Amino acid sequence: MGEGLRRYFHSYLPAAPLATFRLAFGLLVLASVVRFWAKGWIEELYLKPKFFFPYYGFEWVRPLGPYTYGLFALCGLCAVLVAVGYWYRTAAAGLFLSFTYIELMDKSTYLNHYYFVSLVALLLVLLPAGRYFSLDSSLNPSRRRNQVPRWTVDALRLLMGIVYCYAGLAKLNSDWLVHAMPLRIWLPAKNDLPLIGPLLGQVWVAYAFSWFGAFYDLTVPFFLLNRRTRAWAYATVVIFHVLTAVLFPIGMFPYVMMVAALIFFPATWHERALDRLRRLLRLPEAAPQAAPLQYSPARRQLLLIGLGVFFVVQLAVPFRYLLYPRELFWTEEGYRFSWRVMLMEKMGQVQFKVVDGATGRARLVNNYEHLTVLQEKMMSTQPDMLVQFAHYLRDYYARRGVQSPKVYADAYVSLNGRLGKSFIDPTVDLARVSDDLRPKPWILPFDDEITGL
Amino acid sequence: MKKSLLSVLTLLLLTLGIFSCEKNPGGETVEPTTGPDRKALLTQWADSLIKPGYQRFNGKLTTLKSKTAAFTTTPTTATLAEVRQAWQAAYVEWQKVELYEFGPAEAVSLRNHFNIYPADAAGINRNISSGSYNFELSTAIPQQGFPALDYLLNGIATGDDAIVQQYASSAAHRRYLTDVMAKMDQTFGTVYTQWNGSYRDTFINNSGTDASSSLSRVINAYSLYYERYLRAGKIGIPAGVMTGTPLPTRIEAYYHRGSLPLLLATTAHATVQGFFNGRPGQPSLKSYLDAVGAKDSRSGESLTSLINTQFGVSAQQLSSLGPDLFATITSRNADAVASYNEMQKAVRLIKVDMTSALSVTVTYVDNDGD
Numbered sequence: 001m002g003e004g005l006r007r008y009f010h011s012y013l014p015a016a017p018l019a020t021f022r023l024a025f026g027l028l029v030l031a032s033v034v035r036f037w038a039k040g041w042i043e044e045l046y047l048k049p050k051f052f053f054p055y056y057g058f059e060w061v062r063p064l065g066p067y068t069y070g071l072f073a074l075c076g077l078c079a080v081l082v083a084v085g086y087w088y089r090t091a092a093a094g095l096f097l098s099f100t101y102i103e104l105m106d107k108s109t110y111l112n113h114y115y116f117v118s119l120v121a122l123l124l125v126l127l128p129a130g131r132y133f134s135l136d137s138s139l140n141p142s143r144r145r146n147q148v149p150r151w152t153v154d155a156l157r158l159l160m161g162i163v164y165c166y167a168g169l170a171k172l173n174s175d176w177l178v179h180a181m182p183l184r185i186w187l188p189a190k191n192d193l194p195l196i197g198p199l200l201g202q203v204w205v206a207y208a209f210s211w212f213g214a215f216y217d218l219t220v221p222f223f224l225l226n227r228r229t230r231a232w233a234y235a236t237v238v239i240f241h242v243l244t245a246v247l248f249p250i251g252m253f254p255y256v257m258m259v260a261a262l263i264f265f266p267a268t269w270h271e272r273a274l275d276r277l278r279r280l281l282r283l284p285e286a287a288p289q290a291a292p293l294q295y296s297p298a299r300r301q302l303l304l305i306g307l308g309v310f311f312v313v314q315l316a317v318p319f320r321y322l323l324y325p326r327e328l329f330w331t332e333e334g335y336r337f338s339w340r341v342m343l344m345e346k347m348g349q350v351q352f353k354v355v356d357g358a359t360g361r362a363r364l365v366n367n368y369e370h371l372t373v374l375q376e377k378m379m380s381t382q383p384d385m386l387v388q389f390a391h392y393l394r395d396y397y398a399r400r401g402v403q404s405p406k407v408y409a410d411a412y413v414s415l416n417g418r419l420g421k422s423f424i425d426p427t428v429d430l431a432r433v434s435d436d437l438r439p440k441p442w443i444l445p446f447d448d449e450i451t452g453l
Numbered sequence: 454m455k456k457s458l459l460s461v462l463t464l465l466l467l468t469l470g471i472f473s474c475e476k477n478p479g480g481e482t483v484e485p486t487t488g489p490d491r492k493a494l495l496t497q498w499a500d501s502l503i504k505p506g507y508q509r510f511n512g513k514l515t516t517l518k519s520k521t522a523a524f525t526t527t528p529t530t531a532t533l534a535e536v537r538q539a540w541q542a543a544y545v546e547w548q549k550v551e552l553y554e555f556g557p558a559e560a561v562s563l564r565n566h567f568n569i570y571p572a573d574a575a576g577i578n579r580n581i582s583s584g585s586y587n588f589e590l591s592t593a594i595p596q597q598g599f600p601a602l603d604y605l606l607n608g609i610a611t612g613d614d615a616i617v618q619q620y621a622s623s624a625a626h627r628r629y630l631t632d633v634m635a636k637m638d639q640t641f642g643t644v645y646t647q648w649n650g651s652y653r654d655t656f657i658n659n660s661g662t663d664a665s666s667s668l669s670r671v672i673n674a675y676s677l678y679y680e681r682y683l684r685a686g687k688i689g690i691p692a693g694v695m696t697g698t699p700l701p702t703r704i705e706a707y708y709h710r711g712s713l714p715l716l717l718a719t720t721a722h723a724t725v726q727g728f729f730n731g732r733p734g735q736p737s738l739k740s741y742l743d744a745v746g747a748k749d750s751r752s753g754e755s756l757t758s759l760i761n762t763q764f765g766v767s768a769q770q771l772s773s774l775g776p777d778l779f780a781t782i783t784s785r786n787a788d789a790v791a792s793y794n795e796m797q798k799a800v801r802l803i804k805v806d807m808t809s810a811l812s813v814t815v816t817y818v819d820n821d822g823d
Contacts (some may be wrong), residue, residue: 041818111819188488188745189662189812201488249663251819347809349801361697364689374816412801419749419759420805448751 009304012147012292015132016270017263019085021156022129024259026083029095029117032252033076042072045109049372051392053107053385056437061104074098082124085134089125096121107385108378112341113253116163119314120260123159126306127152128293133274133286147292149300155307156263159314161221163257166318166339168217173452175329175343176214180206181416182345183213190247216240224264237261248342324439329415330446332382333439348380348413348423352390354397357404365393381413383424383440390430407431418448489744494736495657495667501735502728504653506550507645513543514641521634525627528620530613537606541713544599544706548720552678552728555670556656557647564682566640570600571703574608577601581629588636600705601633608708662813669813676804679725684796687718688771691782692789699789701782714778715771722771726764738807747810756810760802767795 036042046052046063054061064071075098081091100118103109128148130136137144175181184206191201199205216236223233241254262270278285295303321334328335329344352365367376370392379385390407397405406429414420421444428442520539524532547567554564566588573595580586580596588597595601609626610616620626659667685695686705693699706713731737739757747756770792774781782789808815 039817045818109818185745185810185812191488192491192660249814249820253819345809345812347805349804351797363697364695366685366695374818377815412805414805414809417747417750417810419751419756420801 009149009151011150013150013153014267014271015128015146015148015293016267016274017153017265018127018129018131018148018156019133020270020273021260021263022085022088022124023083023133024262025120025124026079026081026095028252028256028259029079029099029121030076030083032117033072033079035252037069037072042068044372045374046105049106049375051370051375051389052105053375053379053388055104055107056384056435058104061101063105071098071102075102085130085136088130088134088136092121092124092130096125106375107382108372108375110336110378111251111253112339113251113256115337116256119159120156123155123307123310126303127155131293141287144287145291145293146286147290149293149295151304151307153263153267155311156260157221157225158311160260160263162311162314163339164217164221167341168214168219169453170318170338170340170343171210171214171217173343173450175416175450176210177452179416180210182343183209185345185417186248193246213240221264224261227266230264234261234264244342250342253341326439326443327446327448327450329450330413331440331443332384344416346381346413346415347377348411348420350380350386350409350411350423352393353408353410354393354402355406355408356402357406359403370396380411381423383443384435386411386424387430387433387435387440390433391435394431405431415446421447489741490736491660491662491668491741492657494738494741495660497731497736498671499648499653499656501732503550503553504648506553507648510543510546510550511641511645513539513546514638517543518634518638521630525620525631528617528627530617533606533613533617537709540599540602540606541709544713544717545720547599548717549724551682551721552675552724554678555667555674557644557652559670559674561640561643563640563644565594567598567637568600568682568705569594569598570603570686570705571595571707572600572604574604577604577629581623581625584625584628586629586632588632597633597636602630603706603708605630605633606708662811664814664817666813668811669815672808672811672813673815675725675728676800676808679796679803680800683718683721683725684793684800687714687721688774688789688796689793691778692786692793694790694793699782699786701779704778704782707779710777710779712776715775718774718778719768719772722764722768726761726768729760729764742807742810745810747806756802756806760799760807763795763799763802767792767799770795 046068047065052063075095078091078095078098081087082095096118099114099121103114103118128145131143131145131148171177180203184203187200187206187209191197193200220233220237223229224237226233238258241258244250245254275286277283318338318340321328321338324331324333326333329346350367352367353362354365355362367379367389371379371389379389386409390409393407394405408426408428409424409430410426411423412420413423423444425442425444430442433440433442517536517539520532520536524536551564551568558564576592576596580593586593586596605626606616610619620630656667659665662668689695691699691701691703704710704714705717729738731739739761742757743755748754749756749759770788774789774792778789814820
């Protein structure tokens, strides 16, 4: 290990950035849970549907019927406990497990920022964010630490950096840069907004947004790291995310990113913010004497190895699409968990046909009798979900007396302004196709090329 | 570092700007400066299609109501013929407004009260003999509206004399017919009043593209109508494509039969196509899609021309099922299946390519990009 690196791993920062991050993050997750509940989405997404699309290897994760409300309540409770720092590590673990369980229940609700929340919650289990400005530390002052190893704060910054850079890399493709797709389709639909509306109908604006978006994602972590550019960079973070919140139905994502980016601010800024909060809540002043958190060597080693593995996985997973031979946007093999956000206008329609293996009698399936609008929309463009639904249909019709049912799908998909075309081979019996991570040869060719990453 | 990156970006943007400027004079259409005008489109729909459509339907429904009253007052073969004729005219006119199942019509589930078939003949007979029924119950959906009138006027007994005799001798029958008619009149009246009242402004001012916007609701209703109630309801289900066995008794206006079922279907199809194209020179789905430059990027053909071509093929295949749809499904069902398949191609163009090009949102749930 080089001397510089050695020094780095032994340098300390005030614990304030971890504390404000913990507080803000906990409150945001709580707000997400409350919003989700208030909009009636628990019932709509997890209680009403008859069928759910599990993730590969997590088929056992299912909604819990009416207890699903309890699961959300638990998640919200853990978020509050994380925010105030009470039973911190248990609460962080509870938050990670409950939130991740919720996200694994149905693929059709997948969102990149839910994945981000899960990852941050996992990091928070490992990081010493409950030692300062927390209930734990005021109830048990011997546990209080106002200095933490620098790498514990940098871990969160690194995760943010990965999210932004990978989102930027994903934009370096010909659809985004050369054709300004899909913004060229999405922006004119917002041309009645006040002030900027009239601009959004113009093609050059779609190009400007595309190029600026790619540039922003690729560079903003570095500008946030640099002391001289930080204030301006944060201003663009706010403008950029407010703009995306106005233009697109992406829920909490802009707010999560705006708040999470505060981790780049210097420790003194966080200490001032916490001081102000103390005065506001009439809490006692922070004790001035230094109390650094010193891990035992073994514990430190273990934590660093854990974080190392975590980040190697984070850096590698988005590139797993290289293991698949064909166009990523078309097949979506290796698409999720890769910070590919707002890259595709993809729409599809699929007609399933179930054939009785004994009599040859064929019947067509009304998808809406089995799936919600959201599920049908998501399934019709994602091959892994098409297989899962085909298997559900096979079992459903077998129960209703169809002998060894064969399931065929006639799917039609359009991508980024290209006229739709047949998506999967309508002669392949999906009832007999296995649902796994191998390339899916029955996806029909894209017949076009998108160059880039 | 920052400066050089910025200047590279500026340079790239400038280059792109020049490229895109160069392309424009060569292209057939110049991009409009601010993009499509949704409010103008919604205004056109409200004032030139929906309200006049409802007005014409209201006229036919009023006639049907008075002919029904005349028949129940004096049941004769002459008054029966007149009420049948009024029923047929109103049924055809209904095909021109059934697709507007959004806003007030959606709120009262207008279609459920007007045109869910096949009629539940056994249920209707039970209602008549018991004399107690509630048309708001979901079980009562196929016991009312045009399909119920079809059964009551054409299928309740064999032969016109027997039908007339049935009504002449049974007050319960007269009452049920009157009640079905009154329910239709009342339900449609709510919708008609709202469109002539404040809903028109609500409709045209909700000009966004999110899931609650007028455009999104219209597009959802439009593609749902074409897919489920025209393609599947009028042809697919009777032709047996859903179940594997032809079910000719599931056709619309089954008790009347003859050329009417196909006339209803072709009228509906022409309405869908007419709604897409609008009036020449006026805002329409067609002009909107042309304004956003929707085309097949592989061949360069405009999406509106592709859709119209497919509508044409599909309309032609549909009209070849005449004159008697029931006979066609019984004797040469393959043609009906072929007609279904052509409509399925149009469904895809509407549901996938058109909806995508319009960039309307179909769900309320968060989405970070498909």
